[in-house]
Amino acid sequence: MFENLSERLDRSFKLLKGEGKITEINVAETLKDVRKALLDADVNYKVAKQFTDMVKEKALGQDVLTSVKPGQLMVKIVHDELAELMGGATAEINLQGSPVIILMAGLQGSGKTTFSGKLANMLKTKKGKNPLLVAADVYRPAAIEQLHVLGEQIGVPVYSEPENKNPVEIARNAVKEAKTKGYNLVIVDTAGRLAVDEQMMQEIAAVKQAIQPHETLFVVDSMTGQDAVNTAKEFNDRLDFSGVVLTKLDGDTRGGAALSIRTVVSKPIKFVGTGERMEALDVFHPARMADRILGMGDIVSLVERVQAQYDEEEDRKLQKKLAKNQFDFNDFMVQIQQVKKMGNLKDLIAMIPGVGKMMKDVDIDENAFKVIESVIHSMTPAERSNPALLDSSRRRRIAGGSGQSIQEVNKIIKQFDNIRKMMQMMTAAKKSGGKMKMPVLRKR
Numbered sequence: 522m523f524e525n526l527s528e529r530l531d532r533s534f535k536l537l538k539g540e541g542k543i544t545e546i547n548v549a550e551t552l553k554d555v556r557k558a559l560l561d562a563d564v565n566y567k568v569a570k571q572f573t574d575m576v577k578e579k580a581l582g583q584d585v586l587t588s589v590k591p592g593q594l595m596v597k598i599v600h601d602e603l604a605e606l607m608g609g610a611t612a613e614i615n616l617q618g619s620p621v622i623i624l625m626a627g628l629q630g631s632g633k634t635t636f637s638g639k640l641a642n643m644l645k646t647k648k649g650k651n652p653l654l655v656a657a658d659v660y661r662p663a664a665i666e667q668l669h670v671l672g673e674q675i676g677v678p679v680y681s682e683p684e685n686k687n688p689v690e691i692a693r694n695a696v697k698e699a700k701t702k703g704y705n706l707v708i709v710d711t712a713g714r715l716a717v718d719e720q721m722m723q724e725i726a727a728v729k730q731a732i733q734p735h736e737t738l739f740v741v742d743s744m745t746g747q748d749a750v751n752t753a754k755e756f757n758d759r760l761d762f763s764g765v766v767l768t769k770l771d772g773d774t775r776g777g778a779a780l781s782i783r784t785v786v787s788k789p790i791k792f793v794g795t796g797e798r799m800e801a802l803d804v805f806h807p808a809r810m811a812d813r814i815l816g817m818g819d820i821v822s823l824v825e826r827v828q829a830q831y832d833e834e835e836d837r838k839l840q841k842k843l844a845k846n847q848f849d850f851n852d853f854m855v856q857i858q859q860v861k862k863m864g865n866l867k868d869l870i871a872m873i874p875g876v877g878k879m880m881k882d883v884d885i886d887e888n889a890f891k892v893i894e895s896v897i898h899s900m901t902p903a904e905r906s907n908p909a910l911l912d913s914s915r916r917r918r919i920a921g922g923s924g925q926s927i928q929e930v931n932k933i934i935k936q937f938d939n940i941r942k943m944m945q946m947m948t949a950a951k952k953s954g955g956k957m958k959m960p961v962l963r964k965r
């Protein structure tokens with residue numbers, strides 16, 4: 522995401538950084554490039570102009586021309602202004618209420634139902650909420666089913682009235698149900714609608730009126746481009762929503778809408794969806810997003826995501842096994858599952874500062890795990906817990922069983938050996954009090 526934009530900005534800054542002496546002329550040139558990059562990334566032209574004017578003003582005010590490192594100072598100014606453009610501070614979701622009521626609104630296919638599930642999952646696991654999902658999409662029977670499937674997946678109950686065609690009643694009944702059954706969070710998924718469809722706009726306004734939600738979230742597909750801005754405006758005029766959710770930021774999006782919406786409707790972006798999986802949801806942080814756009818990576822989000830999946834108990838068991846030199850293929854499998862839970866590998870890698878750009882055209886083989894898993898599955902339990910058994914005849918049998926070549930099987934066993942050695946070294950270093958260098962987080 523935002524790849525084009527970050528690349529283009531990078532190029533114009535490089536020019537600036539390369540200059541021995543910066544003049545007003547090349548600052549102006551750079552800003553022209555920045556503006557063009559923004560426009561090409563689908564940022565609203567008024568917003569782009571306002572943005573570069575602001576940067577120019579700041580740059581002049583801070584005497585970029587006479588500073589020691591003018592290129593870097595410019596990058597910093599652009600960074601801070603980008604963050605400002607996206608709302609400055611992180612906007613928290615309002616969880617004051619019993620029950621807290623959250624209403625979804627947005628165009629057809631924008632990702633409302635998926636986001637409803639993701640949000641229930643996040644607030645349940647991270648905030649200890651006890652959520653009730655509500656299927657108030659009365660137009661497509663499949664929509665109710667879809668929410669039930671998601672609910673089951675994340676272990677959250679779903680309220681629905683398949684026979685009732687009145688979303689206002691369903692929503693009202695659901696809130697009543699939540700109160701009597703002790704759910705402290707109600708998430709109401711609604712049918713997608715077109716802003717031009719007067720009847721449907723009235724309907725969602727009526728649902729809002731009836732249940733008085735603490736948050737009304739406008740869900741928008743980031744791939745929609747400029748149209749997203751207009752849609753956001755129309756929904757806001759009718760619903761006065763409290764926050765924006767950008768979905769599908771994992772796709773091939775230019776992301777400019779994200780930069781414009783905040784300015785146009787003056788409502789904060791609260792969450793971003795980055796995939797179809799229930800875990801693929803991030804709280805929106807303007808400064809981190811600015812980092813990402815400028816190619817500085819998003820190491821903090823990365824660390825958070827890794828931590829969320831990190832199982833302390835598992836880790837302790839693993840340390841013990843390592844110390845006793847008992848790390849085996851079963852443990853290897855557990856490790857692979859943990860990495861897989863973190864989401865799409867390419868997304869994760871894109872968050873590492875400086876690496877995102879380099880890896881842009883590298884094809885990361887998401888199937889690599891599958892091959893490893895199939896090889897491990899073809900081992901007997903004895904072999905899995907005692908890799909030393911794996912002689913050449915056993916390896917041949919495993920190759921046959923997993924449908925891989927013998928070379929592939931050898932390679933995977935070798936990789937396993939290397940990982941085991943590396944992990945042992947790390948554990949030993951930790952034990953002896955030796956310092957393993959931790960990566961330093963970039964601080965601004």
Ligand SMILES: Nc1nc2c(ncn2[C@@H]2O[C@H](COP(=O)(O)OP(=O)(O)OP(=O)(O)O)[C@@H](O)[C@H]2O)c(=O)[nH]1
Nearest residue numbers: 629630631632633634635713768769794795796797
């Ligand atoms: N890649 C990606 N796909 C997503 C994301 N969010 C939703 N989707 C996909 O987008 C499609 C539409 O999502 P839904 O959640 O059904 O959208 P909706 O707004 O409920 O659609 P309607 O109820 O028909 O209006 C589904 O195939 C989702 O899997 C996301 O963040 N990233």
Ligand SMILES: [Mg+2]
Nearest residue numbers: 633634658664
């Ligand atoms: Mg839906």
